[in-house]
Amino acid sequence: MSINNEEFRPKIVAFCCNWCSYAGADLAGSSRLAYPADVKIIRVPCSCRVNPMFILRAFEKGADGVIICGCHPGDCHYSTGNYYARRRMTLLFSMLDYMGVENGRTRVEWVSAAEGVKFSQTMNEFVEKIHSLGENVRLGDLRCKN
Amino acid sequence: MQRIGVFVCHCGSNIAATVDVKKVVEMVAMEPGVVHAEDYQYMCSEAGQAKIAEAVKEKNLTGIVVCSCSPRMHENTFRTAAKRAGINPYMVEIANIREHCSWIHKNVEEATEKAVILARAAIAKVNLNAPLFPGESRVTKRALVIGGGIAGIQTALDIADAGYEVDIVEKTPSIGGRMSQLDKTFPTLDCSACILTPKMVEAAAHEKITIYTYSEVEKVSGFVGDFTVDIRKKARSVDANKCTGCGVCQEKCPSKKAPSEFNRGLNTRSAIYTPFAQAIPNVPVIDRDACIKFKTGKCGVCEKVCQAGAIDYTQQDEIVTQKYGAIVVATGFDTIKLDNYDEYAYNQSKDVITSLELERIMNAAGPTKGHLERLSDGKHPHEIVFVQCVGSRCSDNRGKSYCSKICCMYTAKHAMLIRDKYPDVNVTVFYIDVRTPGKNFDEFYRRAVEEYGVNYVKGQVGKVIPQPNGKLLVQGSDLLDNKQIFKEADMVVLATAIEPEASVRQIATMLTASIDTNNFLTEAHPKLRPVESPTAGVFLSGVCQGPKDIPETVAQAGAAAVKAIGLLAKDKLTTNPCTAKADELMCNGCSTCANVCPYGAISYEEKEVNDHGIRETRRIAVVNNALCQGCGACTVTCPSGAMDLQGFSNRQIIAEVDAICR
Ligand SMILES: Cc1cc2nc3c(=O)[nH]c(=O)nc-3n(C[C@H](O)[C@H](O)[C@H](O)COP(=O)(O)OP(=O)(O)OC[C@H]3O[C@@H](n4cnc5c(N)ncnc54)[C@H](O)[C@@H]3O)c2cc1C
Ligand code: SF4
Ligand code: SF4
Numbered sequence: 001m002s003i004n005n006e007e008f009r010p011k012i013v014a015f016c017c018n019w020c021s022y023a024g025a026d027l028a029g030s031s032r033l034a035y036p037a038d039v040k041i042i043r044v045p046c047s048c049r050v051n052p053m054f055i056l057r058a059f060e061k062g063a064d065g066v067i068i069c070g071c072h073p074g075d076c077h078y079s080t081g082n083y084y085a086r087r088r089m090t091l092l093f094s095m096l097d098y099m100g101v102e103n104g105r106t107r108v109e110w111v112s113a114a115e116g117v118k119f120s121q122t123m124n125e126f127v128e129k130i131h132s133l134g135e136n137v138r139l140g141d142l143r144c145k146n
Numbered sequence: 147m148q149r150i151g152v153f154v155c156h157c158g159s160n161i162a163a164t165v166d167v168k169k170v171v172e173m174v175a176m177e178p179g180v181v182h183a184e185d186y187q188y189m190c191s192e193a194g195q196a197k198i199a200e201a202v203k204e205k206n207l208t209g210i211v212v213c214s215c216s217p218r219m220h221e222n223t224f225r226t227a228a229k230r231a232g233i234n235p236y237m238v239e240i241a242n243i244r245e246h247c248s249w250i251h252k253n254v255e256e257a258t259e260k261a262v263i264l265a266r267a268a269i270a271k272v273n274l275n276a277p278l279f280p281g282e283s284r285v286t287k288r289a290l291v292i293g294g295g296i297a298g299i300q301t302a303l304d305i306a307d308a309g310y311e312v313d314i315v316e317k318t319p320s321i322g323g324r325m326s327q328l329d330k331t332f333p334t335l336d337c338s339a340c341i342l343t344p345k346m347v348e349a350a351a352h353e354k355i356t357i358y359t360y361s362e363v364e365k366v367s368g369f370v371g372d373f374t375v376d377i378r379k380k381a382r383s384v385d386a387n388k389c390t391g392c393g394v395c396q397e398k399c400p401s402k403k404a405p406s407e408f409n410r411g412l413n414t415r416s417a418i419y420t421p422f423a424q425a426i427p428n429v430p431v432i433d434r435d436a437c438i439k440f441k442t443g444k445c446g447v448c449e450k451v452c453q454a455g456a457i458d459y460t461q462q463d464e465i466v467t468q469k470y471g472a473i474v475v476a477t478g479f480d481t482i483k484l485d486n487y488d489e490y491a492y493n494q495s496k497d498v499i500t501s502l503e504l505e506r507i508m509n510a511a512g513p514t515k516g517h518l519e520r521l522s523d524g525k526h527p528h529e530i531v532f533v534q535c536v537g538s539r540c541s542d543n544r545g546k547s548y549c550s551k552i553c554c555m556y557t558a559k560h561a562m563l564i565r566d567k568y569p570d571v572n573v574t575v576f577y578i579d580v581r582t583p584g585k586n587f588d589e590f591y592r593r594a595v596e597e598y599g600v601n602y603v604k605g606q607v608g609k610v611i612p613q614p615n616g617k618l619l620v621q622g623s624d625l626l627d628n629k630q631i632f633k634e635a636d637m638v639v640l641a642t643a644i645e646p647e648a649s650v651r652q653i654a655t656m657l658t659a660s661i662d663t664n665n666f667l668t669e670a671h672p673k674l675r676p677v678e679s680p681t682a683g684v685f686l687s688g689v690c691q692g693p694k695d696i697p698e699t700v701a702q703a704g705a706a707a708v709k710a711i712g713l714l715a716k717d718k719l720t721t722n723p724c725t726a727k728a729d730e731l732m733c734n735g736c737s738t739c740a741n742v743c744p745y746g747a748i749s750y751e752e753k754e755v756n757d758h759g760i761r762e763t764r765r766i767a768v769v770n771n772a773l774c775q776g777c778g779a780c781t782v783t784c785p786s787g788a789m790d791l792q793g794f795s796n797r798q799i800i801a802e803v804d805a806i807c808r
């Protein structure tokens with residue numbers, strides 16, 4: 001069912017916390033603020049639910065970029081979840097960079113429930129960045145790439 | 147293996163116009179576990195839900211995937227439908243193919259492909275779902291209202307009238323809020339105190355209402371239906387039970403130089419004071435920073451003159467701990483600081499004032515006893531210029547991006563009141579737009595222009611320059627005539643933007659309620675749940691949620707009360723079953739998880755385990771389901787991978803990742 005085999009269609013996983021960013025994505029939708037269909041959202045209760053394992057798994061399975069979105073610092077529904085996420089991801093991303101998964105392929109962004117515009121902008125930027133980086137060749141289980 | 151039914155919704159044309167729903171049905175039918183797939187016009191309708199029930203019965207479904215709008219919209223609807231059809235409600239997952247797909251993509255092929263992938267992810271998840279069973283928790287039949295402005299008072303009265311106990315916590319020495327500072331109110335021009343004071347009295351006299359003034363919320367724990375709150379009653383230095391409110395102490399107090407907060411610092415008050423004459427309770431407090439006794443140990447005049455023997459210099463702060471089922475936030479607003487707006491010369495001239503200061507000046511109990519006069523020299527003004535939108539609708543970061551909503555109306559009110567009482571005073575209003583969308587509001591504004599001859603100029607003020615002769619040179623533009631205007635004024639009044647009361651940030655953090663980038667509290671849904679916070683059991687009343695005038699505040703206060711009453715009327719609540727759970731065999735009792743849990747839900751127990759035939763007693767993490775809110779922090783922090791979150795388990799999320807990256 002692929003649209004055009006020649007064109008690079010990145011696989012992008014976006015983890016969005018239920019309380020802010022998922023709602024922000026909903027608002028982007030109801031405001032009809034487009035971003036590329038390459039982005040697929042997974043709903044998690046809080047950004048702190050995102051286990052580094054999930055991100056490694058995504059890259060292993062052929063993702064070209066992973067973005068984690070949560071509430072703004074101080075606004076996490078569970079008070080402190082996004083602080084944990086921020087620390088964990090800082091560490092993970094620098095390790096991934098060291099392993100050849102460039103920093104541009106991973107991102108943490110704070111998007112509130114009211115920021116539909118920011119959600120769409122962020123996704124547009126992120127997809128553009130992934131396009132500039134091209135396909136991810138590191139970490140990938142070669143059997144997953146076709 | 148699950149037996150999964152997939153239901154693809156057209157949502158009229160909302161989905162079907164961009165997503166080829168037939169194709170989605172065809173594609174998902176091939177997924178593992180799927181035994182039934184169909185599409186329908188409106189899945190959320192009666193008929194749509196009936197289709198689910200039918201399929202459950204016919205095909206013996208154990209799991210359901212609905213491809214539709216956001217789960218934030220209809221997750222509950224479909225869970226309830228599943229329950230009615232006889233399957234566990236937590237066996238339902240939703241693929242959001244409207245907000246996250248059809249509404250943002252144009253290309254049908256692309257959108258359809260994405261919808262299929264989102265559906266696959268949901269199917270992969272449901273394959274790993276397990277039935278979950280919500281627990282029950284009790285409801286404490288008492289409400290807490292934080293903030294005693296008109297919003298808090300109205301909410302408390304409505305809840306109390308329904309028969310429930312209510313406590314109001316107000317941080318200043320009296321309830322009343324900003325409304326008690328206003329002189330007259332638009333659009334009817336009735337006197338603010340005349341309509342507010344009876345409500346304050348009613349609240350104070352109500353047998354179901356307890357008022358804690360000069361008090362603050364210090365700590366909140368627990369959850370919907372069962373919050374535990376510590377209230378700090380600050381030391382008043384006056385025994386409220388003995389004080390008769392005679393006021394002699396305030397008269398005799400020799401320290402009279404403290405700026406009056408109530409009069410916005412335009413005059414002073416004594417160290418022992420009640421903020422205003424109609425204060426409730428009518429019991430003064432000693433401002434320890436201004437009191438000579440507290441500063442030097444000498445004085446003690448108030449103690450000597452108090453007939454009732456109510457003065458108590460040794461009084462300490464007191465912590466009251468109370469349980470509540472519901473909490474209403476009504477912390478209101480303040481006007482913004484004008485430090486970023488040097489061009490209006492607010493800090494240079496006493497005759498440049500804010501509108502709230504003008505309210506005090508116009509009020510008979512205010513610093514000028516209600517006479518309109520210049521604060522610099524006490525002279526009667528002849529030219530007054532009003533500047534609208536000071537700090538509101540601001541495109542740079544000096545001010546606020548939003549419209550403060552009330553300023554157009556109160557400026558029209560001020561202009562009219564001044565022209566009515568002092569026909570010799572010329573009033574000019576500089577405005578960007580006049581916004582009067584309310585009942586009888588435009589008529590009110592037109593009266594100001596047509597009957598009272600207020601001079602409205604469309605344009606902004608660039609600068610206010612204090613002149614050596616004491617006047618103020620106002621430099622502005624007239625956009626309609628396209629010319630510069632220079633006007634000599636005696637007073638300039640700034641319609642200053644309003645912002646949420648600063649302490650709302652701490653309150654929101656304590657309640658884990660969310661606030662937006664402007665510090666206004668966020669509602670659970672901007673249209674459909676406007677008075678509820680996303681945090682269960684927390685409700686919003688008044689300007690803390692967004693700019694409002696009094697009628698709107700009172701309406702919202704009533705709505706918040708109804709929501710709180712709806713909660714208090716229940717005896718039991720069902721709790722979220724998506725809680726954390728430690729695998730007994732993997733947990734090594736390291737305590738890492740308990741350290742990150744924001745709710746203190748994790749404790750440790752010595753448990754008998756059977757680890758592949760080895761029977762021993764181990765220290766194991768146990769999650770209290772009533773306390774766990776399901777954030778998942780512990781699951782990621784656990785070094786042994788023992789902790790997992792039900793409903794969002796590691797395996798489920800990985801299955802979604804796999805489906806998306808396939
Ligand atoms: C200059 C001016 C003129 C106005 N004129 C009119 C008019 O003519 N007609 C009209 O309809 N509206 C008018 N308004 C709007 C009106 O003032 C508001 O709609 C109304 O006061 C909102 O009430 P509230 O209870 O939400 O907030 P507030 O009145 O601000 O009350 C909030 C209360 O909560 C308390 N509080 C705050 N934080 C805490 C905390 N952390 N703990 C405990 N207590 C706390 C505060 O001390 C205060 O008592 C005017 C506003 C201004 C600025
Ligand atoms: S999921 Fe969150 S609330 Fe529940 S036990 Fe773990 S850390 Fe605590
Ligand atoms: S962090 Fe993991 S291993 Fe440590 S106590 Fe908690 S559940 Fe057990």
Ligand code: FES
Binds near residue numbers: 018045046048071077
């Ligand atoms: S709930 Fe959004 S980051 Fe924690």
